[in-house]
Amino acid sequence: MTDHNRPSGDDQDTTHFGFTTVKTNEKEKLVRGVFDSVADRYDLMNDLMSAGIHRLWKRFTIELSAVRPGQTVLDIAGGTGDLSARFSKLVGAEGKVILADINASMLQVGRDKLLDAGAFGNLHMVQCDAQYLPFPDNSVDCITIAFGLRNVTDKALALRSMERILKPGGRLLILEFSKPTSPLLEKIYDTYSFRILPMMGRLVANDEESYRYLAESIRKHPDQETLMAMMEDAGFVDCQYHNMTGGIVAVHRGIKA
């Protein structure tokens, strides 16, 4: 058991699903249920929940990737394809972008959106589990996972899987909700997450529970330093992170040695 998110105790076959303790093998199904439920209105909700700032977080992540034409990029938990669309332009016709997600509903929404935006040719879609990435060793230049790692059952296993398929010198970028750096901001953020967010979920997506899970899963996710230590444990070097919007979100970067 290497997942830092897992509850301590005698029962080693359990993990967190938000604030609820569930059997490890059930989490995947429960997370899938959440994303099946929100897939159709995922982009709209992202814009509403973050007041559009998620676009800036993603843009900065893409800048940090320093992706060049001809490279291969894997966008794990790529959902509706925000990052993939941009990477598709950056890598050009000689490059390759793989949009991967464990959830078929999200992948389908992403595929439709990307096709509508005219992004195709160098874009491939794969439904897969981040813990067991179905790609050869040392085959990818850059991996991004934006707002996806906290939903993975065994994060350490997923990080090792990412490290395996990255080329030496390749980089991993993890964009994820994190811990606010100011106690005042943390209080405001808590009120927003547990009171306003589920209400917005109910009004816009008619799904209060899924958005309550999103808020809870953010609190159970490792903080900045813990996640950086996990990346180092998985074999990444030169690890660093940048806090954004007061630490509500952080982007971690690690290089495969």
Place this chain on the structure above:
Amino acid sequence: MQREHDPAVITAVTAALEASVNRALTLAPAASRELAEMADTVLAIECTAPVITVYITITPMGTLQVSSYSEAKSSTRVRGAFDDFLTLATADDPAATLINSDLEIVGNTAPLLALQQIVTHMDLDWEAPLVDVLGDVAGHQLAQLLRGTFSWGKDAGKSLRRQLSEFILEEGRLSPPAAELDAFYDDVQNLALRVDRLQSRLKRFAQKVAAR
């Protein structure tokens, strides 16, 4: 970790800047073509107050990519305070402004000056988007009106600057003309040289007196 500005804030600025310049470039195809010839040039603008570094990359499509992070090699790196950059951006003679300002330049200055010239002299075609929205007749009429207004505004601005300069120099005598200032500086420099020479003579004379 080193204290830094929130990347989301800087990204908002760079994204807004990129969107507005590229939007303008879509209306100025000639400028876009000129930029495309400078494709893959990276300019690093390092502002010391406030501390922000912005990278401007010219794409093969003739657009600009503005970012707060880049690992590409910069052809030109300019360092200075925000005010100096603002003066350079709005200068009629950027080359002279660049030389006389406190901006520190590393690398080749030519791409920076070329970019400044292209962006400031962009000839925006207002007619195309207006015709798309309003149709041929109304779009053309409005574009003519806008052209006239901008042209009048530009001329009026130039005329106002000239008149203001004349008032400050001639009527108000609030500041001496540039030629008068240059002559004064030359006089000061000549005087300094003559004082130096006199000082050397006196020193030599004192040595001779001491030797006797």
